[in-house]
Amino acid sequence: MSDELLKQHRHAIDDIDAQVLELLNQRAGHARAIGEIKGGGIIYRPEREAEVLRRVKERNPGPLPGESVARLFREIMSECLALEKPLSIAFLGPEGTFTQAAAVKHFGHAAHTIACASIDEAFRAVESRTCDYVVAPVENSTEGAVGRTLDLMVSSPLKVCGEVILRIHHHLLRQRADAPPPRKVYSHAQSLAQCHEWLNRHLPDVERVSVASNAEAARLASEDDTVAAIAGEAAAERFQLVRIAGSIEDEPNNTTRFLVLGHQECVPTGHDKTSIVCSAQNRPGAVHSLLAPIAQAGVSMTKFESRPSRTGLWEYVFFIDMEGHPDDSHVTAALNELRRCAAFVKVLGAYPTAVL
Numbered sequence: 005m006s007d008e009l010l011k012q013h014r015h016a017i018d019d020i021d022a023q024v025l026e027l028l029n030q031r032a033g034h035a036r037a038i039g040e041i042k043g044g045g046i047i048y049r050p051e052r053e054a055e056v057l058r059r060v061k062e063r064n065p066g067p068l069p070g071e072s073v074a075r076l077f078r079e080i081m082s083e084c085l086a087l088e089k090p091l092s093i094a095f096l097g098p099e100g101t102f103t104q105a106a107a108v109k110h111f112g113h114a115a116h117t118i119a120c121a122s123i124d125e126a127f128r129a130v131e132s133r134t135c136d137y138v139v140a141p142v143e144n145s146t147e148g149a150v151g152r153t154l155d156l157m158v159s160s161p162l163k164v165c166g167e168v169i170l171r172i173h174h175h176l177l178r179q180r181a182d183a184p185p186p187r188k189v190y191s192h193a194q195s196l197a198q199c200h201e202w203l204n205r206h207l208p209d210v211e212r213v214s215v216a217s218n219a220e221a222a223r224l225a226s227e228d229d230t231v232a233a234i235a236g237e238a239a240a241e242r243f244q245l246v247r248i249a250g251s252i253e254d255e256p257n258n259t260t261r262f263l264v265l266g267h268q269e270c271v272p273t274g275h276d277k278t279s280i281v282c283s284a285q286n287r288p289g290a291v292h293s294l295l296a297p298i299a300q301a302g303v304s305m306t307k308f309e310s311r312p313s314r315t316g317l318w319e320y321v322f323f324i325d326m327e328g329h330p331d332d333s334h335v336t337a338a339l340n341e342l343r344r345c346a347a348f349v350k351v352l353g354a355y356p357t358a359v360l
């Protein structure tokens with residue numbers, strides 16, 4: 005009896021799969037037609053993608069969770085976009101870093117991710133149009149700002165057109181499950197710091213060695229069964245390592261935020277952020293004069309970060325993220341007033357807030 009029921013369900017699934025397949029290809033046909041209408045212009049439309057993902061989550065009747073259906077549609081759009089034109093995404097390599105995982109989370113698996121030797125090189129690859137977009141880390145919930153990305157954004161002509169929020173999980177990885185106890189643990193210095201307490205408890209006497217990236221640590225562990233690596237899932241997969249202990253980070257909400265930059269400006273979606281960098285005139289109360297226009301216009305600020313300006317001793321620039329788009333009247337008002345009060349204001353970009 006239960007065999008009969010199982011057969012019925014499988015028949016139903018076969019029928020549905022045939023319809024899903026047909027519909028997916030119909031969808032792809034429309035995307036390809038849109039690509040022809042765009043006629044070699046900008047193919048990737050972050051505002052449209054955010055709208056599609058948001059709607060899928062809102063309309064999802066279950067039982068699949070909203071996050072899961074959004075991830076599936078993320079991949080469907082990635083494949084549809086690749087029919088129009090495959091995208092190339094520059095990131096700080098090597099293969100298997102969290103930045104690559106962020107690029108795949110944002111653009112899906114059909115995009116080509118291109119490993120670069122530094123964040124500078126990744127920016128240059130897009131500025132010179134060798135790659136279409138760059139994904140760069142901008143802040144981590146435990147380690148704070150990524151200074152190099154902030155500095156590059158001040159001078160780069162690229163515009164921010166998206167953000168990616170990635171939960172960072174670190175795993176203890178080995179070449180094989182039955183390897184002898186490790187002599188050394190390799191990882192990036194930040195990851196060793198983020199797993200400090202776990203290491204003290206579980207591997208107190210094992211030497212900790214910092215290397216250039218977690219992916220490099222994983223590569224080393226894949227070649228030597230006497231060492232372990234701390235790295236993420238992408239590096240584990242890339243180097244076919246075995247997870248000995250999972251999610252060993254001390255801070256359970258360890259999250260990194262990445263920005264996506266390219267040559268385009270996004271139109272408003274109703275759920276946007278605007279990132280700016282500005283500097284205050286050198287006089288008392290100057291920082292207050294930067295914040296007051298934002299508060300007075302009723303705009304919510306989601307980030308305020310200061311950095312030495314690199315042009316004068318003890319001069320600072322301020323990175324501010326606010327909710328809304330420069331086309332929204334309250335953001336327009338805040339920016340106009342800011343331009344009047346500040347020594348320098350640059351809009352780094354306006355983009356849809358992360359959906360996934």
Ligand SMILES: O=C(O)C(=O)C[C@]1(C(=O)O)C=C[C@@H](O)C=C1
Binds near residue numbers: 035047050082
């Ligand atoms: O609507 C478009 O402009 C499309 O090209 C279609 C589509 C999609 O698959 O939905 C694909 C790529 C774009 O980034 C946005 C959406």
